[in-house]
Amino acid sequence: MDAAEVxxxxxxxxxxxxxxxxxxxxxxxxxxxxxxxPGLPVQVPLWLAVNLKQRQKCRLLPPEWMDVEKLExxxxxxxxxxxxxxxxxxxxxxxxxxxxNHASDNIPQADEIRTLIKDVWDTRIAKxxxxxxxxxxxxxxxxxxxxxxxxxxxTSGAFxxxxxxxxxxxxxxxxxxxxxxxxxx
Amino acid sequence: MAEEADLLGQDSDGDSEEVxxxxxxxxxxxxxxWMNEKFAPELLENKSEIVECVMEQLEHMExxxxxxxxxxLKVSIxxxxxxxxxxxxxxxxxCRLMKIEKFFPHILEKEKTRREEEPSIxxxxxxxxxxEFLANTETYLKDTALKxxxxxxxxxxxxxxxxxxxxxxxxxxxxxxxxxxxxWSLLLPPRLPLIxxxxxxxxxxxLIPKPDLDAYVFLRVKERQENILVEPESDEQRDYVIDLxxxxxxxxxxxxxxxxxxxxxxxxx
Numbered sequence: 001m002d003a004a005e006v007x008x009x010x011x012x013x014x015x016x017x018x019x020x021x022x023x024x025x026x027x028x029x030x031x032x033x034x035x036x037x038p039g040l041p042v043q044v045p046l047w048l049a050v051n052l053k054q055r056q057k058c059r060l061l062p063p064e065w066m067d068v069e070k071l072e073x074x075x076x077x078x079x080x081x082x083x084x085x086x087x088x089x090x091x092x093x094x095x096x097x098x099x100x101n102h103a104s105d106n107i108p109q110a111d112e113i114r115t116l117i118k119d120v121w122d123t124r125i126a127k128x129x130x131x132x133x134x135x136x137x138x139x140x141x142x143x144x145x146x147x148x149x150x151x152x153x154x155t156s157g158a159f160x161x162x163x164x165x166x167x168x169x170x171x172x173x174x175x176x177x178x179x180x181x182x183x184x185x
Numbered sequence: 186m187a188e189e190a191d192l193l194g195q196d197s198d199g200d201s202e203e204v205x206x207x208x209x210x211x212x213x214x215x216x217x218x219w220m221n222e223k224f225a226p227e228l229l230e231n232k233s234e235i236v237e238c239v240m241e242q243l244e245h246m247e248x249x250x251x252x253x254x255x256x257x258l259k260v261s262i263x264x265x266x267x268x269x270x271x272x273x274x275x276x277x278x279x280c281r282l283m284k285i286e287k288f289f290p291h292i293l294e295k296e297k298t299r300r301e302e303e304p305s306i307x308x309x310x311x312x313x314x315x316x317e318f319l320a321n322t323e324t325y326l327k328d329t330a331l332k333x334x335x336x337x338x339x340x341x342x343x344x345x346x347x348x349x350x351x352x353x354x355x356x357x358x359x360x361x362x363x364x365x366x367x368x369w370s371l372l373l374p375p376r377l378p379l380i381x382x383x384x385x386x387x388x389x390x391x392l393i394p395k396p397d398l399d400a401y402v403f404l405r406v407k408e409r410q411e412n413i414l415v416e417p418e419s420d421e422q423r424d425y426v427i428d429l430x431x432x433x434x435x436x437x438x439x440x441x442x443x444x445x446x447x448x449x450x451x452x453x454x
Contacts, residue, residue, distance in 0.1 A: 001223060008272070009216070026259055028266050029208045029242050047269065048262060057258075135436075142415045142427060143436040145403070150454055153403055153434075161436075164401040168438070172399075 001158075006151050010094035011047035016061040018042075019052065046095065050102050060103035063088070063095065068109050071116040078123050084147040093121060093151045124152055132160050136167070208242055212270060215239050217452055219277040224403070224453035225446060226439055227396035228284045228292060233308045239274055243267055281311065289315050289322075290393040398440040405434045408450040413441060 012030075023036040033044055041061060044052075052058040065071070065088035078085050089095055096117045104110040128148065135143050145153070206214065218232045246267055250260055285292060285307070293315055296307060307315060331339045410429040415437065417424050429435065434454065445451045 001220075005276075008269070021258070023256075023258060026262060028263065029246060029270065030212050030266060031209045047265065051265065141417060141438065145434045145436060146432075148434060153454060157403055161401040161403070165397060165399070168399055168401075169397075 001154055003151070003154060006154050007094045007098075009150065010091035011045060011050075011098075013046050013089065013091055013095060014043045015046050015049050015063060015095070015099070016041045016043055017049045017052065017058040018061065019058045021057050046098060050098055053102050060099060060106045062099065062107045065089070065092075066096070066099070066107065066113055068112050068116065071113060071120070075116055075120050075123070078120050082127075084124060084127060084145070086147045087120075087149055090149050091151070092117065092149065121152075124148075125155065128152055128156070132156065136163070139167075139171075206238075211235065211238050211242065212273075215270075215277065216273055217449075219273050219280070221446055221453045222277055222280045222284075225443075226398060226400040226402075227443075228281060228288065228306055230304060230306055230447060231281070231308045231311065236274065236278070236308075239270065243270060243274075282314065284396075285311060285315050286318060288394065288396055289318050291395045293319060294393075398443065400439050401436060402439045402442070403434065403436050403454045404442060404446075404451045405454050406431055406451050410445060410450055415441065 019036045020038050025034040406429040409431045412426045
C-alpha cells in the first residue's frame with residue numbers, strides 16, 4: 001500500500017471546523033454533515049476540512065490531543081516503555097501532517113507540535129525495527145503488534161513480509177523435492 | 186457493528202444478500218474488501234453485491250446532482266465524495282484483475298472443479314476476462330515462440346482443453362531442455378507468473394504458478410477467535426495455539442488465517 005493510500009484512509013477521520021459560510025445539512029453517501037452556520041463548530045471528515053480550508057471557507061480546530069504538554073507526556077511515556085503505547089488516534093501522523101501543512105495558522109505552537117510528533121514517530125519506528133529484527137532472528141511464527149498504526153506498519157511492512165516469505169521458502173525447501181531431474185529457474 | 190450483525194441474522198437465504206445496509210456501512214464494507222484484496226496473496230471471493238450496490242449509489246447520486254444544479258459548494262462536495270468512492274472501487278477491481286492475470290490457469294482450474302453450491306470466486310465478467318486472457322496468451326505464445334520451435338514441440342496448452350489438469354505439459358528430450366527453457370523465459374511477458382514463484386522445468390512437465398498461501402500478512406482482529414494454531418518455523422519449535430483478541434493486531438502466515446479473512450472475522454492491514 002502506498003503512503004498516499006494510507007493517508008486516503010486517514011482522511012475519513014472527523015475533525016472540527018468553524019465555517020464562515022452557511023449551508024444546510026448535506027446528505028453524503030458516507031453520512032450526513034452539517035448544517036453549516038458561520039461561527040459555529042461542526043464535525044466533518046478531514047478531506048472536506050482540508051478542501052474547505054484551501055478555499056478559505058473555514059477555520060480548522062486542532063484535535064484535543066494536539067497540545068504541547070499532552071504530546072510531551074506522550075513522548076516521554078513512549079520513550080520509557082519497551083512496547084508500543086496507545087496513540088491518541090490511529091492516524092496521528094497523517095492528521096498532524098495535513099493539519100500542520102494546511103492550517104498551521106489555526107494551530108498554536110505548530111512547530112513544537114511538529115517536533116514532538118516527529119520524536120514520537122522516530123521512537124516508535126526504532127522500536128518497530130528492533131522488534132522486526134528479533135522476530136526474524138528468532139524465527140518466530142507469529143507476532144502481536146497492538147497499538148501500531150497503519151502508517152507505521154506500512155513503512156516497512158511490505159519489505160518485512162517479502163523477506164519473511166523468501167526465508168520461509170528457503171527453509172521449507174531444505175527437504176529434498178520428489179520430482180526427478182528438475183531444473184530451477 | 187452490533188446493528189449490522191442483527192440485520193445479517195435476519196438473512197435466511199444463502200444466495201442473495203437481503204441485508205439492509207446503510208450507505209455508510211456499504212462504503213465501509215467496500216473499503217474492507219479493498220484492503221483485504223490488496224494484502225491477500227490469493228484471489229478472494231468476489232463481492233459483486235457490494236460492487237453493484239456501490240455503483241447504484243454512485244449513479245443515483247449523479248442523477249441527483251444533474252437535477253440540482255444550484256449551489257456550487259454542495260455539488261462540489263458531493264462530487265469530491267463520489268471521486269473518493271470511485272477510487273476505492275476501481276482500485277479494488279484493478280487489484281482483482283491483476284491477480285487474475287497472474288494466476289489465470291490456477292483460477293480457471295479452480296472454477297472448473299468447484300461444486301455447484303459453492304460461490305464463485307470470479308464474477309461473470311471476470312470469468313469471461315480470464316478465459317479471454319487464456320486464449321490470448323495461447324495465441325501469443327504460438328505466434329511468437331512455438332511456430333519457430335521444432336515441430337514435435339509445437340503443441341503447448343496452458344491448460345488441457347478439458348481443464349482437468351492445471352499443469353503445462355512440455356515433453357522435450359533433455360538436450361533441448363535448456364534451449365527450450367531459455368526461449369520460454371525470454372518470450373513470456375514479464376508479468377506472466379514465471380517470476381513470482383520458482384518454476385521447475387523438468388523433462389516431463391512445467392507446473393503452473395499458484396498463489397503463495399504461506400505469505401506473511403498483517404491483520405487486525407474484528408471478532409474474537411480462540412485456538413488458532415501457529416505452526417513452527419523451525420524444527421526446534423513446537424506448534425502452539427493463540428487466542429486472537431478483538432482489536433489486536435498480528436503478523437502471521439496467511440494460510441492459518443485464510444478462512445477467517447473469508448468470513449470477515451479479521452481484517453488484513
